[in-house]
Amino acid sequence: MKKLLTITLALLLVAGFAFAGGTQEVAAPSVLKCAFVGGANYEELYKEIPKWEAKTGMKVEIVYKGDGFQIDKKLKMDFAAGSVDYDVCWDHSSFFTQYIKADGIVPLDDYFSADELKDFIPMILNSGKRDGKLWIIPRHFDISCLHYRTDLFQDFGLTVPETWDAFKATALKVQPNLPAGVYATEFAGKEEALTGRFYEVLSCEGAEYFDKNWKPGFNAPGGVKAATMFQDLYKAGAMPPGMTSFVWEDVVKNWVAGNIVMYTEWYGWYSYFQDPSASKVAGLFDIARQPKGDAGVYGGWAGQHAFSITKASKQKETAADFIKFITSAESQMVEANLGILVTSNSVWAKIIVEAKQAGDPLAVKRLELAQFQAANDFRTPPLVAEWLPSSDIVYPLVQAIILGDKTPKEGLDEAAAKVEAMMKDRGYY
């Protein structure tokens, strides 16, 4: 009998431990737990955290760090499983609508006064709003601009394209003159990187990715024109044959290796591009505003990294105080000094003055152009939780169009039918 009792107790213990794993509690009040994006440049900002700890007497514990897609997966899993054990989480303008739908984050309007938000660039701050509520506080942002090789443009007598039509014509014109292994242009050719670029160009050409009823509109003529541009450039050999396997880093490597004449790129890489020890194009390139399309709209696919407060947090005021500190002008200077595009107007004013004093005209142009684009062209993907699921449907079909497996109209109609079925399934109509 004793044995039986012991065994039963052991079993209860095992079960107890097992169940305890599923019901985690948010940190004790003296510890603020965070789940952040990690790696390379992202880490520098976290070195500022001890200042907030010294000021408040709190301890910040970063319970998770991963790249954007890893942390997105973690947040979705945690919100679904109800196992959130952190107060502040990384967020992103492309992803936060998912977390709203999953009931994982809270609106921030009650925690931030208008005065506390006035220094943020309005177009960026507004991209974190949904249904009239503010859900994310911007940390930094990125937007693309046209990068082109000044030496090659001069050699081949090219002019900087201001429209996507001119962009395509320029690429097709220059490609036959280029040596093997050098390409007129290229894009990241898979996953959200491809869908996002497709979304950007079709918006310029007057199409909508989703209409106001959340029905896909990317198979309209503007979308077909955008997909046709990708297909024509690939067919003509003006993009590398392997581009449909490229992610951002692959494209960047080709650019710094001197294998691309012009392409659209995020600002964030600037210091790398200008480092002669790592880049063959240092001092040999210039930048311009993204081309525009038939609708007169300039390219401006953009995104912001941000912070949110989890619904599970038991110390939302403290979490908000931490976010105010980590997104303050002082903290943003850390990232601004790394060449990252920050979201505070006062920091912008300061770094532009500093760049002018440093006597680097391209650095000044870069900052002024980025600020101009942030104020005029900043456009996030559709603010809907189904952006990524729709992207997963669309990008393989855009790849099929690029590779010539399908005509643009055929591929986009197929994608639209699938996206519409998915949206219907999720209760949008």
Added chain:
Amino acid sequence: MGSKEKQKKEKQKHSSVMLEERRLPVFLLLPAAALIIFVIAFPMIYSLYLSFTNFTLVSQSAPKFVGFRNYMLLFQDSVFLPALGRTVLYIMITVNIELVLGLFIANAMSHVVRGQGILRTILMMPMMFAPILVGFQFKWIFNDQVGLVNNILFEIFQKPVIIPWLIQKPLGFITILVAEVWMSTPFMVIIFLAGILSISPDIIDAAEVDGTTEWQKFIHVIVPSVAPFIYIALAVRSLDVARAYDLVSIMTGGGPAHRTELIWTYVYRLAFTSQNFAIGSAMSYITVLIAIAFTFYFFRQLIKMRKGSGV
């Protein structure tokens, strides 16, 4: 009477001790069983349940039972069936190539008298790498611009050769096959070598006395003798390949345009990026059934063979 009662009591005591002794192993196994149920059976049953619901990762409402809807949707999905067929093809091709290569290499190694240990260690090296690393390695080897293969072709032909190995049909599929075969053939070799070394020298001697050639000896003596090892290795590898994900995910991500899509790359995309856990679960169960079918087939062959040979 007294002695009868005593005997009866003795008997009762004996049977209660026997009962306790019989129960004891069961009780001792209970914690392990409970743990297994919790970590294996519960998630499996739960995901089976999810496959019959409309659960998505971001839905706030409780999952709603939808019957076989997810399974039916899958069979109407233009990506799923080709991915399923490709997965079965992937299993069949890799496992068969590994089988043939494994048998030949193991046979050759069994003839090595000196340095067999070192050879075995070298041969096992691909198995020591995580599939994710093998994926990165082969992604670089087959990279169209800076990859090893295109560079070798450049050296041979003395002009730039830009073959998009990971992109073109059917090259993309072939490259992931090559990587899988490179990584896992050593497993087959080790298993078959153990089998070959366990063959009685008398049988080999008898074959040699009968004047068989090396080829005849290999086909008619060695292969039949290691048949049980073959079936076990095939079953293990089929299960393993049916789970293929890391390597393919790194090399091609199932693309481009689904050209190298296998079931697990598609499951991952549907379940995590597309948030559709329910359909992802349904697809996982279909894959599990295929893996079970392969294993069942190989074990049935093994049992049939053992019965036939009287082993």
